[in-house]
Amino acid sequence: MGRARTGALAAAGIVLLALGGAGPWLAPSDPLHSIDSAALRLLPPGTVVPALIRSDGKQLPVAGRDSDRPGTLITEWRAEGDDVVYRRGPRWKSVPLEELQRDEAGRPRVIRLAFPLGTDRLGRDLLSRLLTGARLSLGIGIFGVAGATLLGGLIGLVAGLGGRLSDAVLGRIGDSILSVPRIVLVMALAVLIRPGPWVLALLLAVSGWPSLARLVRADVRSLSGSEMVASARAAGAERWRVAFRHVLPHALTTLVVAAGLRVGPFILLEGSLSFLGFGVPPPHPSWGNILGEGRDVLIDGWWITAVPGLLLGLTVVVVNAAADGLRDLMEPRRRPA
Secondary structure (H helix, E strand, O other), X not given: OHXXXXXXXXXXXXXXXXXXXXXXXHOOOOOOOOOOHHHHOOOXXXXXXXXXXXXXXXXEEOEEEOOOOOOOEEXXXXXXXXXXXXXXXXXXXXXXXXXXXXXXXOOEOEEEEEEOOOEOOOOOEHHHHHHHHXXXXXXXXXXXXXXXXXXXXXXXXXXXXXXXXXXXXXXXXXXXXXXXXXXXXXXXXXXXXXXXXXXXXXXHHHHHHHHHHHHHHHHHHHHHOOHHHHHHHHOOOOHHHHHHHHHHHHHHHHHHHHHXXXXXXXXXXXXXXXXXXXXXXXXXXXXXXXXXXXXXXXXXXXXXXXXXHHHHHHHHHHHHHHHHHHHXXXXXXXXOO
16 A cells, blocks of 8 residues: 555646646746846756846846856856946846846845756756646646547447457557557657647557557456346346446456556657657657757757656656556555565
8 A cells, every 4th residue: 555655646746747737837937938048058957147137127147158168157247337247158248237226235136046957058947948848748648648548448348349340340450550660650640740739649549549448358358248247238238338337347447557557658658759859849848859959969968868868767667656556556466465
């Protein structure tokens, strides 16, 4: 029960990020835009940058890279007469002192901009992008599994209780889908459709139902010859009532456990597709396309690839642990003595 409880808590946190919108709400800054791309470009994790504030509230980050020491970030500003001169990337800029917010002593007001996970090549806060991208990456995986579970359950039920013709036709369709590597199949469909997040979740569902349908069909086949089903038919129950009232509830345990074990692979598949450019289109962030953006600056901005990659791997491990706990909870025979 301990592992099941831990898995349930982890799954609840993931669902909160994916469906509740908690990620964007927790994001400390705008995940789509940078307040100053030149000054905040490729800042390493843990960087804190001073910023001046204009009277209209606009922030002016004070940062640049030292040309004599590559990779070294310097923050510098000074007053020159009635103007304030500050670093903006590789150049110097100036702003009239009267246009800046000032403290009681008349000095320019300075705040600190913190970037715990650094910034990307456009100066956007990586932490904000990862928190916002969690809703897309996890949401697509969860909705993809939900769609595949619904399709697999219904198709497996029809194949198991229908005649030989329906079983053969549905079986051949499922075999045809399984004969093509799944990532290749979804990539081919994505080229034709150019999917958004919801369409991508639908493609994952359409490509992922055959394995679930096989499990349901096997359970339904074994139940269709049971005394329970024979009694229901002898009592005059219609076929659809037998299917949904007597057979499907007994196959739900297998279906739910199998669906839980597929959440991790679905999230990983979404990340792979977005990394390759066939998933969520920019500028909307997902963990996969953030990984893809880091390829071009892997040496100067290693954290852009390392952090989302680590987060994606840890999420899959946590989801699999939650699925194992769910399996122990729903299949008591599998619990250790």
